[in-house]
Amino acid sequence: MNDLNLPDDEKGKRPHKKSSFLLEVDAWIDSALYDSSFQAAQTWEDITIFFRRFRPYGLNRAIFEIAGETMTLVMAGMIVMLALAIPSSREIAQNWRDQEQFAVTFLDRYGREIGQRGILHTDAVPVEDLPDHLIKAVLATEDRRFFDHFGIDAMGLVRAMTENVRANSVVQGGSTITQQLAKNLFLSNERTIERKVKEAFLALWLEANLSKQEILKLYLDRAYMGGGTFGVGAAAKFYFDKDVRDVTLAEAAMLAGLFKAPARFAPHINLPAARGRANEVLTNIVQADFMTEGQVTGARREPADVVLRASTESPDYFLDWAYEEVKSFIVENGIPTRSVVVRTTIDTDLQRAADEAVQFFLRKHGQDYNVGQSAMVVLERNGAVRALVGGSDYGVSQFNRATAAERQAGSSFKTYVYAAAIDHGLTDETVIADRPITWRGWSPQNYNRSFAGRVTLATALARSINTVPVWITRDHLGGTAPVVEMARKMGVESNIISHHTMVLGTSGMTVMDQATGYLSLASGGIAGLRHAFTQISDLSGEIIYDRRRAPETGTRILEQGKVEMLNRMLVNVTEWGTGRRAALEGIKVAGKTGTTQAYRDAWFVGYTGNYAAAVWYGNDDYTPTNRLTGGRLPAMTWQRIMEYAHANADLVPLAGVEDSIPAASEEEAVEVAEEEAQNGLARRLVLSEESVRFLFALEEKLAATEPLAADQQQLASRTR
Known part of the structure; x- marks a missing residue:
């Protein structure tokens, strides 16, 4: 209704009432908020006054402050440790108990027995049937409070730290038997904080899910005891030729002494050291109050003797890897039996030569180059794994650096880049400018900090130029995806991170993957041929699987013409x-060197028509070597083992490679030599006979002296 139609005394009354109501509501809200805030403040003041009665002062306050901060740090540490331990849940999520069911006897390629893995023919002896003095010897030496702790022994750790500080060296370890079992069951021997955190959580999990008797039994059955044996039962048979139930106190002490360092104290290798260690175990038994001195005196006076055996070397690193391959094959193919005999691909003579080659160069040059580890894998053209070296000493460390360690590949990864480039239409004669490039803020440099201008792909690969594969990947391949795809096709299983820097080998790769990838070129572009065994049979002799009856044909990944181009x-x-030290007399060798930042990793990966092999040198703790490059020890080791492998072999030519390849031009060869001279190295060049003689003399001088000073390098360069 319009106000104009209302009487004069009624006009404006309705809006006035409405505004009055709103004012009342606003006043009520303001009042309510004020009263609420006042009441809250009053309540908080009452609470504060109440709790002031409990406020500590003086020394008590300091104690409470420290306790509070400590609790905060402990909670933060537990959260961090929990985050680090999450990956360990993947291990226990698997049906790990199935591992107990496997019993594998391994034969070499010729049918000779070379080792066993799993719970084997001796059948694991129940803990209650083992001699009491054997149990006491093990517990006194490895974990005296085994039946008292919950998987992690804080008191034992403090005691070990105290003894180590007192002796100013590591004389005792703080790991419990449960922690050692967790490492044996689920982890590797790699010394990292991540592994120790996983080990601690897995130890707690084992204690929560297994009885002490079960944990002790698994530990005694699975520990490496030297001589290629695992478990006390197999060790008693190997060293003393008797059932473990019948070992004497002296023999039990010798067995218990093997857990710490089986290679150093193995009695068939060093009996005096084994007896000395056994005497320490006897002392431990007395100190732990498990026996009296009088009870162990007889064992001290008449130490254990061992059965004389021929010196046999078991290819343990290979057997560890082959065991996992066999288990996966049996499970994936639904084979019901778990006790099998496996004929492997290993060539024991070639394996022995591979071990010798690695040991030779580590002994001769390891200290000079500050390098302590090496790994190698040798594959035959048909994919058979003929030799595998997982480290310098299996007895000291069972961590398999050939199959488990992913190390940066350096320039040896460039082969996968060039393979992708050739597959996408480029050729060895394609010209790319070696010039500065910036890709997503990354500006790679060449080794000698200079640029060569326009070069062919063949020259860029031979000289290991860094910028060219980056230009290829960015501008010709459209990114790193084709490179990753090519590496996968070539058989690489390592976790290659698709980042633009991986073009120069920043991603980690295993030695096994490197050998497998290059094998696809040696075999003419066929991938998927690698295998560890050729036959599986049950204990009655019935053949379950025979590769020779249905050989794998593999998968073609590159056309024949493209493989031939890469081979050249x-x-x-x-x-x-850069890989001239790998050259073989009368045999064409294809390959690539690799050296990573700060000289942490050095590689040579190469192949002939008969074999492909990868060699790596480095340190477990990732400390830099003393300027070791892939063209030095890795190439020399590769050349040494390949000379042995090709002796009296029926040589298979490399596809597309003529018997005689035109040598590099004088200018190209000199440029390569000058690049290497900056590293204090002089290598064999395709030059005149007089130049070759001069460079060999210079190389001998460099090997015996410190790297050349800058003025000496320039003089040598001008002389060449």
Whole structure:
């Protein structure tokens, strides 16, 4: 209704009432908020006054402050440790108990027994049937409070730290038997904080899910005891030729002494050291109050003797890897039996030569180059794994650096880049400018900090130029995806991170993967051939699987012509490039060197028509070597083992490689030599006979002296 139609005394009354009501509501809200805030403040003041009665002062306050901060740090540490331990849940999520069911006897390629893995023929002896003095010897030496702790022994850790500080060296370890079992069951021997955190959580999990008797039994059955044996039962049979139930106190002490360092104290190798260690175990038994001195005196006076055996070397690193391959094959193919005999691909003579080659160069040059570890894998053209070296000493460390360690590949990864480039239409004669490039803020440099201008792909690969594969990946391949895809096709299983820097080998790769990838070129572009065994049979002799009846044909990943082009390019590396030390007399070798930042990793990966092999040198703790490059020890080791492998072999030519390859031009060869001279190295060049003689003399001088000073390098360069 319009106000104009209302009487004068009624006009404006309705809006006035409405505004009055709103004012009342606003006043009520303001009042309510004020009263609430006042009441809350009053309540908080009352609470504060109440709790002031409990406020500590003086020394008590300091104690409470420290306790509070400590609790905060402990909670933060537990959260961090929990985050680090999450990956360990993947291990226990698997049906790990099935591992107990496998019993595998391994034969070499010729049918000779070379070792066993799993719970084997001796059948694991129940803990209650083992001699009491054996149990006491093990517990006194490895974990005296085994039946008292919950998987982690804080008191034992403090005691070990105290003894180590007192002796100013590591004389005792703080790991419990449960922690050691967790490592044996689920983890590797790699010394990292992450592994120790996983080990601690897995130890707690084992204690929560297994009885002490079960934990002790698993530990005694699975520990490496030297001589290629696992478990006290197999060790008693190997060293004393008797059932473990019948071992004497002296023999039990010798067995218990093997857990710490089986290679150093193995009695069939060093009996005096084994007896000395057994005497320490007897002392431990007395100190732990498990026996009196009088009870162990007889064992001290008449130490254990061992059965004389021929010196046999078991290819333990290979057997560890082959055991996992066999288990996976049996499970995936639904084979019901778990006790099998497996004929492997290992060639024991070639394996012995591979071990010798690694040991030779580590002993001769390891200290000079500050390098302590090496790994190698040798594959035959048909994919058979003929030799595998997982480290310098299996007895000291069972961590398999050939199959488990992913180390940066350096320039040896460039082969996968060039393979992708050739597959996408480029050729060895394609010209790319070696010039500065910036890709997503990354500006890679060449080794000698200079640029060569326009070069062919063949020259860029032989000289290991860094910028060219980056230009190829960014501008010709459209990114790193084709490179990753090519590496996968070539058989690489390592976790290659698709980042633009991986073009120069920043991603980690295993030695096994490197050998497998290059094998696909040696075999003419066929991938998927690698295998560890050729036959599986049950204990009655019935054949379950025979690869020779249905050989794998593999998968073609590159056309024949493209493989031949890559072969010619990689042969240049050993003819006049960075890998000349890998050259074999009368045999064409294709391959690639690799050296990572700060000289942490050095590689040579190469192949002939008969074999492919990868060699790595480095340190477990990732400390830099003393300027070790892939063209030095890795190439020399590769050359040494390949000379042995090709002796009296029926040589298979490399596809597309002529018997005689044109040598590099004088200018190209000199440029390569000058780049290497900056590292204090002089290598064999395809030059005149007089130049070759001069460079060999210079090389001998460099090997015996410190790297050349800058003025000496320039003088040598001008002389050449």
